[in-house]
Amino acid sequence: MVEEETNKYENMATQQEDEEKALVIWSIINCPIPDGHDPCLVVPRIQTALEKSRRGRPYGSLSITAISNNLTEIPGEDVMRKLSSAGISLKHAHGVSTDMYQWARRNPPPATIMVISGHVELECLASTFSGLKNKGYRILLTYPQRDPVLASLPKHCFWETLLSDTDNNLETTTRLVFPYRLDHGTGELPWSCSVCHYDAPTFEDFTKHLKCETHAYFEWDMYASKNNVDRTNPANLQLGRSPEWDLLAKESMLYRSAIRKQRGAFAPPKRSKMWVDATTFK
8 A cells, every 4th residue: 555655656756757847048149059050950959958957858848939139130030930940939038037937937846947148147147046946946057168167057058069969869759839928918929029019920020020110119219218318308219210210209209298297396306317319229
């Protein structure tokens, strides 16, 4: 009887391990695909590297998201298409932390999170990794070999080593899925822009969005917000750039001006600011 109970719990533990999920967040601008490497092999290299870290056991499911704030340049549309066809989600964003938090909220431990990025971003996230690790998540880090060794962070490997590991037989049974996005709530779409809160229905729509004036404006608006650009001053708005830009800029200017008037005497005292020349934004 005792032996049966022991076997029961061992089987349950094994099943739980087999169903463990994994997330890979890849900052492709900090860790681009090295010259000479086939983009189509990135997914199986990552899959088998993860399974090797579990002594050959596959994960229940795996989500891979490539993030960059300039996807059409790095890695470029041709590589973007290949990565997308291989099952990698593409996201325009300026960091990886949001995706980690959102995925962790939906996927309790035991689970694995691999972050592929440069050492600067990884060091900035050290406390986040520590908190996730304390909650039971397994943290794996990958970064370029040219970067300093991060002895203070969780288990890590070099990006170039992962891609060129000859021990990887590229055979895997781990199921690749698209991550569910809590910030949009529209399901498991593999192309998204966090700046514009936009999920694209197709790859073509996604690349078209990244080149449109609406996207360019909201990128500028985020830059302006971070750098204290006065967006109620028409001289700062780069008016005349395009009809789409002018419409968005003027709507924003009128809205901000109305809010400022409504505050009136109850507005907080103005602080001296060093205004940034908005025309310096590229």
